[in-house]
Amino acid sequence: MTWLKTATQLMAIAAVLASIPAHAVDGIAADKIVIGQSITLQGGKNDYGNAVQAGVQTYLKSVNSHGGVNGRQIVLKTLDDDNKTDMAEANAQQLVEKDKVFILFGSIEGGPSTAVMKVANKLMVPFFGPMAGSPTLRRPFQPLVFPVRAEHREEFKALIAQAKNLGMSKVAFLRSDSEVGLQHLANVKLICAELGAELVADLPFKGDINDAQIDKLVQQTDQAGTQVVLNHGSSGVYEAFIRKARGKGVRVTFYGVNSGSTQLVKHLGALSHGMVFSQVVPSPWERKTSITREYQDEFTKARPGEEFSYGSLEGYITAKALVAALRLAGPNPTRESFVAALDGARLDLNGLKVAYGSDLHQGLGFVDLSIVTRESKFRH
Secondary structure, eight states, X not given: OOOOXXXXXXXHHHHHXXXXXXXXXXXXXXXXXXXXXXXXXGGGTOHHHHHHHHHHHHXXXXXXXXXXXXXXXEEEEEEEOTTOHHHHHHHHHHHHHTSOOSEEEOOOSHHHHHHHHHHHHHHTOXXXXXXXXXXXXXXXXXXXXXXXXXXXXXXXXXXXXXXXXXXXXXXXXXXXXXXXXXXXXXXXXXXXXXXXXXXXXEEEEOTTOOHHHHHHHHHHHHXXXXXXXXXXXXXXXXXXXXXXXXXXXXXXXXXXXXXXXXXXXXXXXXXXXXXXXXXXXXXXXXOOSHHHHHHHHHHHHHSTXXXXXXXXXXHHHHHHHHHHHXXXXXXXXXXXXXXXXXXXXXXXXXXXXXXXXXXXXXXXXXXXXXXXXXXXXXXX
């Protein structure tokens, strides 16, 4: 169906939807709401995916223990996409057509998230909370897609501006060799032009990149006179790239986007000291904000002994936004009422403000910078 945007049409839709019994809607039963998720876990080997999922599960467990949403428990049906776009697409198709979930939720990588969005648009199912910074999730406008986190474009801008302030204007960009990667590249070029920086090295890589190919990218970076390197996600590849560059004595500064930053620093150890990362959530270790205090208390209770991380805080915040959106959809929610309720909505996530307009689903605009200390800690 066509998603109507005028106030009169939305009121008419709401009146009709209110009369539809809940049991007629996929994923909605008298006692539960079934949410479908395709996420990159890679059989438990993806540290970032595991952290995100720990945060999601922590918040949903808390909500369910207090009665769920309008008396319904939130049931999360999760499939592992192994960071493969074709698998993510197949997962989304299965979740909607076979498992009959209410909506799709919570992928973490750009390629898989775009693949889930493709299915969401084809089958006319809302896709809430993709935890990826891909530009495809916002432009062109996607009326069925509701990101929560800020996009990578805003992170790139913050990082390049920081580099410029420190006298570094020659930029290299490590990115996936994909359609999404090309869109990120276009954004980096625009930002460099805007801020007076220069992109001196484009460093694309395939998912099956090997040591010899990483060596060539490192050599390209060095020969271009690069001063600062930025990455587009893929913390595992970035780790290998940094180790190679440091091992060869390449004198360059490494900056990074938020995705997997906690895990990257843990793996790199002393090699990460002095790195600057953009972050799309506040510091999960500090108690300076209401949302982090809430997260820390709930996470400690649900998962005693586990470390705080940016990934688990982002998962927690995104699940919190999901529940807020479900509540807006009413006591007898449908996919149509879910979308209509978010038109112009402002969600308050204990101090963080999420915005969805009629022509832009911005989500959060929050971007901060952190530096890695000699103790391998993040200081904002």
